[in-house]
Amino acid sequence: MRPMLATRGSLAPNSVPSGDAWTHEVKWDGVRALTDVRDGTLRMTSRNENAITIAWPELATSPVGDRDVLVDGEIIALNDRGLPDFRTLQERMHVRKATTAARLAEAVPAIYMVFDLLRLDGRDLTAEKLETRRELLTGLSLDWDVAGGWSVPPPYDDGAMLHEATLQQGLEGIVSKRRTSTYRPGERTPHWLKFAHRHRLSYVVGGWRPQEGTSDRLAALLVGEPTPDGLLYRGRVGSGIGPKQGAVLAELVTSLGRADSPFADEVPRVDAQGTHWLEPVLVIDIDTHGRGYDRLRQPSFQGVRTDLSVEDLAQEDL
Numbered sequence: 001m002r003p004m005l006a007t008r009g010s011l012a013p014n015s016v017p018s019g020d021a022w023t024h025e026v027k028w029d030g031v032r033a034l035t036d037v038r039d040g041t042l043r044m045t046s047r048n049e050n051a052i053t054i055a056w057p058e059l060a061t062s063p064v065g066d067r068d069v070l071v072d073g074e075i076i077a078l079n080d081r082g083l084p085d086f087r088t089l090q091e092r093m094h095v096r097k098a099t100t101a102a103r104l105a106e107a108v109p110a111i112y113m114v115f116d117l118l119r120l121d122g123r124d125l126t127a128e129k130l131e132t133r134r135e136l137l138t139g140l141s142l143d144w145d146v147a148g149g150w151s152v153p154p155p156y157d158d159g160a161m162l163h164e165a166t167l168q169q170g171l172e173g174i175v176s177k178r179r180t181s182t183y184r185p186g187e188r189t190p191h192w193l194k195f196a197h198r199h200r201l202s203y204v205v206g207g208w209r210p211q212e213g214t215s216d217r218l219a220a221l222l223v224g225e226p227t228p229d230g231l232l233y234r235g236r237v238g239s240g241i242g243p244k245q246g247a248v249l250a251e252l253v254t255s256l257g258r259a260d261s262p263f264a265d266e267v268p269r270v271d272a273q274g275t276h277w278l279e280p281v282l283v284i285d286i287d288t289h290g291r292g293y294d295r296l297r298q299p300s301f302q303g304v305r306t307d308l309s310v311e312d313l314a315q316e317d318l
Helices: 086-093 098-107 130-138 159-169 243-253 310-316
Strands: 005-008 022-027 031-038 041-045 069-076 111-120 149-151 173-178 188-196 200-210 218-227 230-237 283-287 300-304
Touching (some): 022 130, 022 188, 031 086, 031 111, 086 098, 086 300, 159 173, 218 243, 218 310, 243 300, 283 310
Parallel strands (some): 111 149
Antiparallel strands (some): 022 173, 031 041, 069 111, 173 188, 200 218, 200 283, 283 300
């Protein structure tokens, strides 16, 4: 099963919905995961339905024992400021060896923020209202605790207040949900709206440039945005790509080379010169100063998103 997805909310002032029809949650800066506990076996999967249980050993024991449950949530880890930060999970996301996962769990412990209950004791809850699912989830008595393990963060009635509070606290943003919304696996729905504070967005890599004076040391990426008109060029990203990140990225793009540009529009000569073109399948996160511009402003590489596809990005703006 793929998780239900939220639609990007408007950036206009006072756009967070209000009233009794909506409930609001913190938007966690982590990795989405569904966890299925059935017949005494726990299995975690990513939003692309990949098995990821082995990467998170500290989360692989159900706090409700052998009860039959299917939950939706976000795996997070805290940075040195005590804030959820996707970058702290980068080294752990791709681990598939138990010994490595156990070592990293000690160094960078994860927390599973559970915000939805999709099955309980054999009863499919996806057709139930969100408020019913949340009531049953609360009844499982999973304590709200950021110290580790599974936690159920509280919902809020006042979206505007939560939006301002998360901004002041340096959190990623909020998600607003209709109380009557059913759970639609794999769908992006306007009944869930996400409002992010930081200008961190995901883009598709269409080319790479080597470090000056070398031919093989990756120093910058050319990225684009998938649109109905094709992949439109948004800029070159070099900030945030140090020697370690460059080596990892170089390995990822090794088999993606192509002869021509994948961008539907023209790439400026200053950026195109010396670029190695790539099949547009790799997705990365970028922090940028401002949104809605044809070119990224002071972009900074933040990490590779193996949990997102080009199709996911294209569907966000439908």
